Amino acid sequence: RGQLEEVILASPHRTKPLCPVYHLCGGCQLQHIAYEKQLEMKKGIVENALDRIGNQKIKALPTIGMKDPWRYRNKGYFQINQEKGRVQLGFYKAGSYDFVPANGCVLFSLQINRLVGYLEDQLSLQKVAVYDHKTGKGNLRNILIRESKSAAEIMIVFFTKEDNLGFDQNVLNDLVRTFPQVVSIYQNINRSPKAVLLGKDFRLLKGKSDLEDALGPFKFKISPQSFFQVNAVQAEILNEKVLEYANLSGEETVIDSYCGTATISIY
Known part of the structure; x- marks a missing residue:
């Protein structure tokens, strides 16, 4: 894995990370990239994985970003x-x-x-x-x-x-x-x-x-061990998109076989 030694000519998409310890902490990897470019890159990662692993050349839809991509983690x-x-x-x-x-x-x-x-x-x-x-x-x-x-x-x-x-x-x-x-x-x-x-x-x-937290109209009890989406704002948007694309009539049987707190299946 390469290590950055020196920036000779900065990309126009390069930006100053908001976090003062970004270059040391292992939590984030893309803060030095403008957010809109991050979304574009993530779309490319999905397309590359589908092509490289699944041999499927599919054009992904644009990544849905956040209005404010900070202070979301719960x-x-x-x-x-x-x-x-x-x-x-x-x-x-x-x-x-x-x-x-x-x-x-x-x-x-x-x-x-x-x-x-x-x-x-x-x-x-x-x-x-x-x-x-x-x-x-x-x-x-x-x-x-x-x-x-x-x-x-x-x-x-x-x-x-x-x-x-x-x-x-x-x-x-x-x-x-x-x-x-x-x-x-x-x-x-x-x-x-x-x-x-x-x-x-x-x-x-x-x-x-x-704890009690909500996604859309649904409330969930969360224990110390519970898996719950760390970004509840985007999880709610994701669930709405799943419903939109699934276009269910109410007659289907859907199995959520690895569900955590079952946020998707309940939604």
Whole structure:
């Protein structure tokens, strides 16, 4: 895989990434390209895959973009780092385990970014022992934050190696007072030395067992393990297009054999 060394003559489609850590973080790959050009490129990727793999020379329809392609993401798995006693939430650099602090990520809402900063402050004050994958020492492994855009609710999951959280229960009490949108807090215990995310043991620590989110007229209950489209705005548009092109009469039987929370089949 090639690495950019120097830009001699920039493409007219090249643009300045909105995210300050875009070139380090592994989360996004196309922010340096103007959005309209991104949509065009994605259309080409679909056509190329159909031709190369399926031997089907098909012209894809134009990609349907977003009016505002920022702050749409409703779920984030945050890696955790500890630097000179300071707890940081972020992501791994592309293709590595090098940590990149990502408070201020432009794919998440301002509310989630404020919550990330708050958690960093409180966990640092608590002197939380962050898990080290190399040594197997420490306790707090990851943090999951899910946000319901329709109900304005937030769920947090703390992933730990041990049964104990490793910090005072009052941290959770203060958290929900400061962020009343946080309506569900879980702990997931993962004792595996391997870099697997989920353990089998989920414990509800505070609040509701599920979030509620909506796609169109339908409401869904979302648990910590649930698969739900991370971009609910585009998922709704996708579902409407499926209905439009399927042109169902109501007499058909449709099987959704790998459905997650069954958003498409219910829609």
